[in-house]
Amino acid sequence: MKLITAIVKPFKLDDVREALSDIGVSGVTVTEVKGFGRQKGHTELYRGAEYVVDFLPKAKIEVAVGESLVDLAVEAITKAANTGKIGDGKIFVTNLEQVVRIRTGETGDEAL
Amino acid sequence: MKQLLSTFILFTLLSFAGFSYAEPDAAVQTTTLATPAEPAAVAIPAATPAEVAAPVAAPTPTVNKGDTAWVMISTVLVILMVIPGLALFYGGMVRAKNMLSVLMQVFVIFSMMAILWAVYGYSVAFTEGNAFFGGLGKMFLSGITPDSMAATFSKGVYIPEYIYVAFQLTFAAITPALIIGAFAERVKFSAILLFMLLWFTFAYLPMAHMVWYWAGPDAYTDAAAAETAGATAGFLFQKGALDFAGGTVVHINAGIAGLVGCLVVGKRIGYKKESLAPHSVTMTMIGASLLWVGWFGFNVGSNLEANGLAALVFVNTLLATAAATLAWVAAEWLMRGKPSMLGGASGAIAGLVAITPACGWSGPMGAVFLGLVAGAVCFWSVTSLKSMLGYDDSLDAFGVHGIGGMIGALGTAVVASPALGGTGVWDYVGNTVAEYNMLAQLTSQAWGVGMAVIWSGAVAFVAFKVVDMLIGLRVTEDVEREGLDVSEHGETAYHL
Numbered sequence: 320m321k322l323i324t325a326i327v328k329p330f331k332l333d334d335v336r337e338a339l340s341d342i343g344v345s346g347v348t349v350t351e352v353k354g355f356g357r358q359k360g361h362t363e364l365y366r367g368a369e370y371v372v373d374f375l376p377k378a379k380i381e382v383a384v385g386e387s388l389v390d391l392a393v394e395a396i397t398k399a400a401n402t403g404k405i406g407d408g409k410i411f412v413t414n415l416e417q418v419v420r421i422r423t424g425e426t427g428d429e430a431l
Numbered sequence: 432m433k434q435l436l437s438t439f440i441l442f443t444l445l446s447f448a449g450f451s452y453a454e455p456d457a458a459v460q461t462t463t464l465a466t467p468a469e470p471a472a473v474a475i476p477a478a479t480p481a482e483v484a485a486p487v488a489a490p491t492p493t494v495n496k497g498d499t500a501w502v503m504i505s506t507v508l509v510i511l512m513v514i515p516g517l518a519l520f521y522g523g524m525v526r527a528k529n530m531l532s533v534l535m536q537v538f539v540i541f542s543m544m545a546i547l548w549a550v551y552g553y554s555v556a557f558t559e560g561n562a563f564f565g566g567l568g569k570m571f572l573s574g575i576t577p578d579s580m581a582a583t584f585s586k587g588v589y590i591p592e593y594i595y596v597a598f599q600l601t602f603a604a605i606t607p608a609l610i611i612g613a614f615a616e617r618v619k620f621s622a623i624l625l626f627m628l629l630w631f632t633f634a635y636l637p638m639a640h641m642v643w644y645w646a647g648p649d650a651y652t653d654a655a656a657a658e659t660a661g662a663t664a665g666f667l668f669q670k671g672a673l674d675f676a677g678g679t680v681v682h683i684n685a686g687i688a689g690l691v692g693c694l695v696v697g698k699r700i701g702y703k704k705e706s707l708a709p710h711s712v713t714m715t716m717i718g719a720s721l722l723w724v725g726w727f728g729f730n731v732g733s734n735l736e737a738n739g740l741a742a743l744v745f746v747n748t749l750l751a752t753a754a755a756t757l758a759w760v761a762a763e764w765l766m767r768g769k770p771s772m773l774g775g776a777s778g779a780i781a782g783l784v785a786i787t788p789a790c791g792w793s794g795p796m797g798a799v800f801l802g803l804v805a806g807a808v809c810f811w812s813v814t815s816l817k818s819m820l821g822y823d824d825s826l827d828a829f830g831v832h833g834i835g836g837m838i839g840a841l842g843t844a845v846v847a848s849p850a851l852g853g854t855g856v857w858d859y860v861g862n863t864v865a866e867y868n869m870l871a872q873l874t875s876q877a878w879g880v881g882m883a884v885i886w887s888g889a890v891a892f893v894a895f896k897v898v899d900m901l902i903g904l905r906v907t908e909d910v911e912r913e914g915l916d917v918s919e920h921g922e923t924a925y926h927l
Contacts, residue, residue: 372706
């Protein structure tokens with residue numbers, strides 16, 4: 320099992336959710352986050368006082384999948400979230416040791 | 432975009448030049464406008480030939496229901512300016528952690544000044560005393576009854592004194608509230624209240640008395656009577672300084688106190704290092720709009736009568752504000768690349784401030800001119816002057832109210848000129864528009880500005896020092912970091 324963490328542009332969130340649904344992913348967790356990368360921030364000007372806004376809003380998607388779906392899911396997110404411009408985000412894939420469905424107590428692949 | 436903007440400005444200037452050709456007509460119109468305000472003088476034919484030189488016998492004082500209704504509505508409108516208008520305008524510009532502190536300061540200052548006004552403020556400002564302070568005869572509003580009358584600007588026309596008390600109360604309440612913008616986000620609530628008590632007593636009341644106290648038009652029957660009556664008026668009234676709705680009394684007065692305040696208190700932690708950006712320009716826009724609406728009560732209500740001159744004041748207030756909004760936004764667009772909502776809101780307030788002293792004497796195109804100047808100069812003062820001088824006037828109480836007030840007070844001498852479409856100054860002895868001398872008027876206006884700057888500056892400095900010694904002005908660094916809402920008031924503005 321793998322945990323896929325994707326940081327994407329907020330307005331791409333719906334596209335990513337649809338793409339994941341299409342390949343059979345049954346649930347994701349989404350968080351509104353801020354961060355910086357190669358896409359620089361912007362400046363805001365209030366009555367002559369200039370503030371550089373370094374941290375830009377992004378959507379963080381966490382999805383746990385079985386081994387069979389990892390490549391498909393990564394590909395789906397990459398396609399759906401791509402605009403070709405700096406700031407499209409990143410995908411991190413990490414090993415997942417255990418998953419438990421709280422309601423039933425199921426574990427492992429059955430809990431996904 | 433810049434090109435488009437330049438074309439627009441050029442067009443505006445050209446049309447403005449076109450209007451100025453038409454202004455001699457406007458002068459004639461405004462002169463005739465003033466005449467209906469003097470019906471009592473015409474209505475008394477009983478003068479004997481010996482009295483022809485002084486044709487105005489004492490008219491019977493009457494209260495006009497229309498005037499009364501208008502001043503009542505105006506009073507409510509000025510309350511709308513303070514709470515919620517000013518509170519939201521300022522509140523939106525601070526960080527979220529200080530939102531309630533600003534709302535609370537405005538709300539409580541308003542209430543406190545209202546009570547002080549009834550206890551001794553009205554008496555000290557608006558009864559006869561010396562040229563600087565009035566008397567204590569109407570403390571606790573004693574002696575005022577539903578039948579008491581207050582003079583307007585027309586002979587024989589009065590309004591109930593109670594509503595005059597209430598109307599002037601709102602002015603006394605908004606002025607101290609304006610000051611807090613200069614040192615928002617870092618001063619103790621208790622220190623602010625104590626300062627306001629001192630400043631109201633020793634700066635607001637004498638300024639109001641100096642500028643606005645006079646015996647009323649009925650006392651000006653002939654040259655000798657005018658001299659006697661004139662000698663009882665306030666210091667700046669005697670100097671001939673014109674201030675229709677409070678350019679010196681309210682705006683320069685508060686602006687200077689604010690400047691002194693932010694110099695004495697010092698800068699906010701993180702000034703020019705951390706982001707101190709406004710937490711909600713939306714709130715600021717709502718506040719500015721409420722101020723704009725309420726200002727019709729402030730300016731037009733100051734006419735005390737619902738007549739033709741009131742209508743002129745209305746139009747002036749509308750046009751100057753619109754012009755200043757455009758001027759600020761245009762200046763910002765050209766100099767900084769983007770027109771901002773905060774700039775639009777700030778420009779509107781700058782225009783309102785500048786037209787305040789002039790609104791009863793300016794013609795409509797004079798108001799547009801004053802607005803354009805105020806919008807551009809106040810933009811410069813908050814973006815460049817403040818940085819150059821390095822003080823932290825958090826919400827630009829000085830940059831907008833102080834500077835805008837000075838532009839308005841001095842500009843009044845220009846736009847009041849009948850040759851430039853103004854109404855000129857009414858001569859209550861001759862019952863006609865007096866000969867207008869712009870240079871002499873400018874000198875009178877300079878007296879007003881100078882007096883407000885020195886008096887308010889000195890009182891504010893001493894009052895801040897006294898408060899600092901007694902309870903300390905500034906909150907601790909921890910409190911300032913945590914925000915005044917939680918630490919001073921025990922609550923949070925937003926639970927999201």
